Amino acid sequence: MWRGLRDDYVLAQIPPPATPGVTPPPGTPFAFTVGLLQNGALELKWKCANPSGTQGTIYEVKRSIGGPPAGALTFVGATGVKSFTDETLPSGSAPVTYQITAVRSTSRGSPAQFTVNFGIGGPGLTIASVVEGGPVKMAA
Numbered sequence: 001m002w003r004g005l006r007d008d009y010v011l012a013q014i015p016p017p018a019t020p021g022v023t024p025p026p027g028t029p030f031a032f033t034v035g036l037l038q039n040g041a042l043e044l045k046w047k048c049a050n051p052s053g054t055q056g057t058i059y060e061v062k063r064s065i066g067g068p069p070a071g072a073l074t075f076v077g078a079t080g081v082k083s084f085t086d087e088t089l090p091s092g093s094a095p096v097t098y099q100i101t102a103v104r105s106t107s108r109g110s111p112a113q114f115t116v117n118f119g120i121g122g123p124g125l126t127i128a129s130v131v132e133g134g135p136v137k138m139a140a
Contacts, residue, residue, distance in 0.1 A: 022050045026102030026109035027058065029082075034116050034130050039089040042116065047107075048082055048102050059084065062082075062099040073099050093118070 009016040027049040035043040049098045052055050056081060062073035089096060095117045102109035112133065119128030 023054055023104075023107070025107040026050050026054070026057045026104045027086075028134070029100040029102060029112045032100075032114040033130055034127055037085070038085070038128050039118075040089070040091055041085050042089055042096075043083065043085050044098060044100075045083045046100060046112075049072075050102065050109075052102075054104060057102050059105045060101045060103055061086070062101075063089075064097045065090070065098075066094050066096075073097075076122040084111055 029046040029048045031047040033045045035045075046059075048057075048059070058078050058080050058113045059082065060075070061077050063076045063086065064073045068090070076088060077084060082102075085099055086098075094113050096117045097113055099111050101111040101115045103139070114130055116130055117128045119126050
């Protein structure tokens, strides 16, 4: 006679595991900060409220040089933490726009963009402003 898995739980007098639910997609990054390192790299940091109890979120980082609406965004890297150091930004770059997207498995959060504007002050290049663009509307 064939017994199902649930019959084993009944015989063992333990409750069967709960049916897994659908986990919401990752959050949207916000509160961007940027630091200019001595070697010319940019250190990007952000916050992101991901659903409670989830793990394994990575952040996809894309960049466009020239500020909005610059050319196509190019993938520059990914990270498992809420920070990324862009060591490939050409020196003397015009404003640069970054897009950060939280990704977990096949689920993607809404991407968010911010633009870094540079200025000259003190011993050389400085960050003049960081302008947050908010979530990017996805085409249906």
